Each structure stands twice: as C-alpha cells, then as structure tokens.
Amino acid sequence: MAAGQHNEPSPETFAALYELIGTFNKTGAALAPETRFAEDLNFDSLIVMEFVASVEDKFDISMPLNILPDILTIGDFGVALEKLLSER
Amino acid sequence: MRPTPSDTPNLPRRSADFDTLVESLEYGARGVAGFNFYNSRGVLTDVLSFRDLRDRAVAYAGRLASAGVKPGDRVGLLAATSPDFQVLFFACLYAGFIPVPLPLPTAFGRREGYVDQLRGQLQSSGARMVFGPTDFLPIVGEAAADLGLARIGTRADLDALPEQPGAVVKASPDALCYIQYSSGSTRFPTGVCVTNAGFMANSRAMCVSGVQLRTGDRALSWLPFFHDMGLVGFMLSPLTSQITVDYLATEDFARRPMTWLKLMSDNGGTVSYAPSFGYELCARRVSATAEGSLQLDLSKWRVAGIGGEMIKPKVMHQFAEAFRPYGFSDKAFCASYGMAETVLAISFAEAGTGMTIDKIDKAELAANHRAVPVDHDDDRTRVFVSCGKVIPGHVVEVREVDGAVLGERQVGRVFAKGPSIMQGYFNDPDATEESLSDGWLDTGDLGYWASGELVIVGRAKDMLIVNGRNIWPQDIEWTVERMEGMRSGDSAAIVLTGPDGADQPTILLQCRPAAKEERATLLSAVRARVIEAVGVACDVVAVPPRSLPKTSSGKLARNRAKTLFERGELTALAD
Numbered sequence: 001m002a003a004g005q006h007n008e009p010s011p012e013t014f015a016a017l018y019e020l021i022g023t024f025n026k027t028g029a030a031l032a033p034e035t036r037f038a039e040d041l042n043f044d045s046l047i048v049m050e051f052v053a054s055v056e057d058k059f060d061i062s063m064p065l066n067i068l069p070d071i072l073t074i075g076d077f078g079v080a081l082e083k084l085l086s087e088r
Numbered sequence: 089m090r091p092t093p094s095d096t097p098n099l100p101r102r103s104a105d106f107d108t109l110v111e112s113l114e115y116g117a118r119g120v121a122g123f124n125f126y127n128s129r130g131v132l133t134d135v136l137s138f139r140d141l142r143d144r145a146v147a148y149a150g151r152l153a154s155a156g157v158k159p160g161d162r163v164g165l166l167a168a169t170s171p172d173f174q175v176l177f178f179a180c181l182y183a184g185f186i187p188v189p190l191p192l193p194t195a196f197g198r199r200e201g202y203v204d205q206l207r208g209q210l211q212s213s214g215a216r217m218v219f220g221p222t223d224f225l226p227i228v229g230e231a232a233a234d235l236g237l238a239r240i241g242t243r244a245d246l247d248a249l250p251e252q253p254g255a256v257v258k259a260s261p262d263a264l265c266y267i268q269y270s271s272g273s274t275r276f277p278t279g280v281c282v283t284n285a286g287f288m289a290n291s292r293a294m295c296v297s298g299v300q301l302r303t304g305d306r307a308l309s310w311l312p313f314f315h316d317m318g319l320v321g322f323m324l325s326p327l328t329s330q331i332t333v334d335y336l337a338t339e340d341f342a343r344r345p346m347t348w349l350k351l352m353s354d355n356g357g358t359v360s361y362a363p364s365f366g367y368e369l370c371a372r373r374v375s376a377t378a379e380g381s382l383q384l385d386l387s388k389w390r391v392a393g394i395g396g397e398m399i400k401p402k403v404m405h406q407f408a409e410a411f412r413p414y415g416f417s418d419k420a421f422c423a424s425y426g427m428a429e430t431v432l433a434i435s436f437a438e439a440g441t442g443m444t445i446d447k448i449d450k451a452e453l454a455a456n457h458r459a460v461p462v463d464h465d466d467d468r469t470r471v472f473v474s475c476g477k478v479i480p481g482h483v484v485e486v487r488e489v490d491g492a493v494l495g496e497r498q499v500g501r502v503f504a505k506g507p508s509i510m511q512g513y514f515n516d517p518d519a520t521e522e523s524l525s526d527g528w529l530d531t532g533d534l535g536y537w538a539s540g541e542l543v544i545v546g547r548a549k550d551m552l553i554v555n556g557r558n559i560w561p562q563d564i565e566w567t568v569e570r571m572e573g574m575r576s577g578d579s580a581a582i583v584l585t586g587p588d589g590a591d592q593p594t595i596l597l598q599c600r601p602a603a604k605e606e607r608a609t610l611l612s613a614v615r616a617r618v619i620e621a622v623g624v625a626c627d628v629v630a631v632p633p634r635s636l637p638k639t640s641s642g643k644l645a646r647n648r649a650k651t652l653f654e655r656g657e658l659t660a661l662a663d
Contacts, residue, residue, distance in 0.1 A: 037196045039616030045195035045623055046369070046555060049342030053128075056343070062128075065192065065339050066223035069199035072620075077196075 009078030033075035092122035104292035104328035117142035128340035145178035150251030159184035166220025167313035169337035206231035279514035290431035290508035293479035298436035308357040310341035361393035387415030425475035437476030444474040482506030
C-alpha cells in the first residue's frame with residue numbers, strides 16, 4: 001500500500017514501533033519508516049507473528065491477518081496500525 | 089456458550105470403520121462431541137457439534153447446488169480455522185463436489201508469492217468457485233484474474249440461495265473425496281487425490297493402532313486445515329472416531345504459543361500434534377518464567393505427536409524438561425512419518441513409550457550409507473528419532489538406487505504401498521507417473537530399518553522443509569532468476585547440514601561481479617528477495633560463473649551441485 005494514500009503515522013507511533021522492533025532486531029539495521037521487515041530486519045514468519053503479538057498487547061488491538069501481505073516497511077505497518085486504532 | 093464434552097455417552101465408539109466420510113459424520117451426529125474454536129487468548133468463540141455440522145452441511149450442499157455447482161466440480165475453500173470451512177467442506181462431500189482446501193497468507197510482504205501459490209492451485213484444480221472469509225476475497229480475486237471462476241464469495245453469501253432438493257447424493261467409497269495441495273511447488277503444484285476408501289484406511293490405522301483413541305480422549309490442534317496434519321489428523325480423523333477437538337487458529341498460536349498449552353490444561357486435552365518448532369517456541373517462552381510459576385496441568389497429555397519435519401531430539405528434550413514441573417511426561421512424545429500422498433501417516437511409534445533415539449556414525453552414513461550404532465554423542469554422531477512401525481495393511485521398502493530391497497541398517501530410498509496410498513495427482517499424469525509405479529509410492533525420502541522400525545534420515549528429493557513448510561528449490565531459483573542481471577541456471581537451492589545437524593537452506597549463486605563490494609551487495613539482495621518472495625532465510629554463497637553443473641539436457645543438476653560443493657570440488661569465491 002502506498003504511504004501517500006494515508007496520513008503519515010505520528011512520531012509517537014514510530015517511537016513505539018521502534019521500541020517493540022528493537023527486541024527482535026538481530027541485524028542491527030537502522031530503524032526508519034522505510035526500513036523493510038524482510039530485507040533489512042530478516043524477519044521470518046515466526047518473528048513476524050511474535051512482533052504482531054507484541055504490538056497487539058501494547059495497543060490492545062487485534063490485527064487481522066489479511067493486512068500482512070501488503071506490509072513491506074515499518075512505515076506501512078504504522079499506517080495500518082493507526083487505521084486499526086482509529087476504527088477501534 | 090459451552091464447548092462440546094469429551095465423552096459421548098450412549099453412543100458406542102466406532103473407529104473409522106465407515107465406507108465414507110459422510111457416513112462417519114452421520115454417525116457422529118448422533119452423539120454430543122464436536123469442534124470448538126478458541127481465540128488467541130484462549131476464549132471460546134464458536135462451537136460446532138457434529139450434529140450442527142451435519143445439519144448445516146446438508147443445507148449448504150443444497151445451496152451450493154443452487155449456486156450452480158455440479159457433482160465432480162472442484163470448490164476452493166480458503167482453509168481458515170473456522171466452522172465455515174468445515175461446514176462447506178462437508179457440504180461438498182454430501183453433494184459429490186470436490187473440496188480443495190486453499191492456504192492463507194502468513195507473513196509480511198509476501199503478497200506476490202501468496203498470489204502465485206493460490207493461482208497455481210486454482211489452475212491445477214480447475215476450481216469453479218472459491219469461498220473464504222471476506223477479508224481475503226480481494227486477494228483471491230487477484231489470484232483468480234482471468235481464470236473465469238463462476239463465484240468468489242463467503243459462506244454467508246450462500247444464505248440467500250434456496251436449498252436445491254436432491255443435492256445430497258450417496259458417495260461411493262472409491263470416489264474422489266477431496267484434493268490436498270500440501271505437496272508440490274508453489275509454481276507447479278501437485279494436488280493429491282484422496283478417495284473415501286483411501287482416507288478411511290489411513291484414519292483407521294491412525295485411530296486404532298497409532299494414537300489408539302479411547303473414551304475420554306480430547307484432541308487439540310493449531311495446525312492449519314490446508315495441511316494434511318491439520319485436515320486429516322485433527323479434523324477428519326477425530327470425526328471418524330467421534331472425538332471432540334478444540335482449535336486454536338495457526339496464526340493465533342504463532343502470536344501466543346502458550347495459549348496452546350493453556351487450552352490443553354484447561355480442557356484436559358489428551359492428544360495434540362506439532363512440528364518440532366511448535367515445541368521449541370513454547371520451550372523458549374517458558375524459559376523466561378520462573379519454574380512452576382504457570383497455572384498449567386499437562387498431566388493428561390497422552391500423545392504429544394511430532395511430525396511435519398525432521399524431528400530435533402534436543403528441542404524435544406528441552407520441552408520435556410521445561411514442562412515436567414507441570415505434569416508433562418516425555419513418554420507422551422510420539423513420532424510418526426507420512427505425507428499427503430499416504431493421506432497422512434505411513435508409520436507410527438508405539439503411543440505412550442516416548443521417543444526411540446538412534447545414534448549412528450556420521451562417517452559411515454555419508455561414505456557407506458550404513459546406519460552403524462554408536463554410544464558416543466559428539467560431532468561424529470548423527471542422532472535420529474525412530475518413526476516406528478509401518479501401519480497395519482501397508483508395506484514399506486527401503487531400496488538401493490538399482491531397486492534392490494535393503495535390509496537392517498542400510499540407508500536407501502523409502503517406498504510405500506497399501507490402501508491409503510494416493511491414486512495420483514489431480515490432472516497431472518506426468519507427476520503421477522514419476523511418483524507411483526505398480527502401486528508403490530516413491531516417498532522421495534531416505535531412511536533405514538532399525539529393529540523393524542523405520543528411521544528417516546533426510547530427503548532424496550530436493551525439497552526443503554523450513555518450520556514445517558515444504559519448500560521446493562525450484563521456487564527459490566525461479567525467484568532469483570527474475571532478479572535484475574540474473575539468468576536461468578544462475579542459482580542452485582540446496583540444503584546443507586549445519587554443524588549442529590540442523591538443515592541450512594543454501595543458495596549457490598553464480599556471480600559475475602569481480603568487485604567484492606558489488607558481490608556482497610548482490611548476495612544480500614538475493615537473500616532479502618528470497619525471504620520476501622519465498623519466506624526462507626538462506627545462506628547465499630557466491631560461486632564462479634559457469635561452475636554449476638548441468639544435466640545432459642541443460643537443466644541444473646542440483647544434487648550434483650550439492651555433492652560437488654560438499655566435497656569441496658565446487659568452491660565459493662573468496663569474500
């Protein structure tokens with residue numbers, strides 16, 4: 001999903017995501033909106049789900065599985081997360 | 089809402105002695121057992137008793153007929169862990185339609201790979217319609233573009249349709265029952281044809297002599313319904329023995345693995361299965377808690393099955409140690425071996441005896457293909473878990489390359505024959521001919537006999553298994569080929585054995601750039617692209633241009649490449 005279609009996620013959202021991602025970031029890659037989960041962070045499907053669970057706990061939401069295939073970067077994730085939060 | 093009970097009073101237990109799956113549901117519907125669905129926090133969300141399943145399946149058989157499905161038509165079903173999937177699966181069986189369970193996406197950014205996979209299975213099966221949860225329909229639409237499907241919708245979309253009378257037909261035991269796509273590559277999928285008779289033969293063997301299901305048993309599963317272990321092992325087989333099953337969706341297990349064990353504890357589960365990695369995830373989580381601090385009682389867990397990938401004994405020991413304080417007994421571990429081509433299982437360890445470990449000499453195995461037992465356990469040793477005895481009514485042979493049948497502790501290719509072996513792959517005579525000959529299935533695996541039990545050591549075919557997923561090297565190579573500057577035959581995807589005995593998926597990549605930095609960039613780009621498209625983290629090793637061996641017809645000689653690399657005759661370019 002193109003980031004341009006949605007509002008940029010807030011700095012607070014990014015800060016929270018960076019903190020959660022830090023636990024799983026074994027590559028030491030720098031975290032930025034354009035950092036990619038697969039390419040830059042080497043997230044495999046098990047780590048993805050563990051990370052999703054940590055986000056759900058932190059924000060008390062449930063993330064539907066069907067949004068995952070469209071998410072490539074931390075920015076994409078931030079957009080999807082804020083959308084879910086706004087629909088709550 | 090209350091979950092269905094474990095016991096079925098006043099209904100004598102029958103163990104998969106039916107002619108058809110529909111007949112087994114008709115019988116189960118006379119009792120009180122059924123299927124229960126829980127969310128990631130372990131809260132009950134849906135209950136589908138066998139009686140409700142029966143009534144709803146009959147109704148939807150009529151509605152599907154009204155929608156235009158004809159007997160023999162294939163119906164794709166996105167296999168979410170939900171009552172809807174089960175209702176439509178059985179609706180198809182009641183009306184003589186052929187259900188085709190389809191996979192769900194599992195990770196970030198793999199849209200393209202998932203669409204390819206769906207499209208491949210839709211094309212191969214020739215599905216006329218697809219049903220699934222609303223959220224996934226757009227992506228199905230994308231996968232099915234120009235395939236001319238008559239309908240893509242949800243179960244609820246069918247509610248408006250009338251129930252066509254006479255839709256329910258009596259199935260013959262030899263009729264094709266469903267098509268299972270857990271084998272075959274993403275690009276070139278092969279669908280296993282399962283008949284009622286084939287299914288029932290396997291189910292009977294598993295229920296009676298494998299798991300030895302008995303009154304009071306209660307199964308629990310988080311395995312996906314698009315996999316044979318989930319579909320056959322924890323939906324269809326328990327039904328044929330009137331056993332209640334509690335479900336946790338696969339993605340919910342992946343999010344919160346401990347919910348699996350919490351539900352086992354809360355509901356008094358006695359039978360549950362997982363690949364090694366499922367046990368590993370839980371052992372990892374519990375190591376972060378103080379010993380004995382969880383509210384868990386796993387003492388009723390009678391059969392903790394392991395399957396779907398090579399069993400890692402060390403991981404299993406860690407799990408047993410971690411959960412011993414909660415009543416878990418390592419005697420519950422039960423290894424088995426099988427594949428969709430055998431419906432599910434072909435050999436089973438004796439339930440209640442734990443794992444039988446076989447330690448053999450690594451050098452003898454590699455050089456002489458012999459499994460010579462040793463006492464020591466160090467880097468000269470390979471440790472395997474016995475997969476038990478062949479199920480009743482079936483025969484397995486371990487054969488030499490020339491077809492000669494091998495004896496005790498000689499390693500060869502595993503062939504299987506018997507009533508549960510598939511009839512073939514759907515609409516794919518070439519793939520069928522490659523796998524079946526005179527009723528013998530070439531499993532593509534390597535193994536040996538140890539005191540009458542089958543031990544599997546690896547794969548003769550090229551398949552990779554990562555976290556229980558089967559991955560075909562062709563899919564990895566195809567992904568690499570499509571990258572800029574790459575050509576067909578530039579890569580070989582193989583599995584090497586790491587120092588700890590674990591599989592390490594590896595890509596040998598023919599590299600043209602001479603500059604080291606440029607090469608390093610290319611290697612990490614290939615690694616990243618393969619993670620994104622196929623979902624496997626591979627070691628990528630640069631080898632010189634034109635160094636990968638080819639067959640006489642110019643195709644990549646993958647096994648030869650692997651052998652050359654292992655022998656050091658094909659060497660990596662220096663970093």
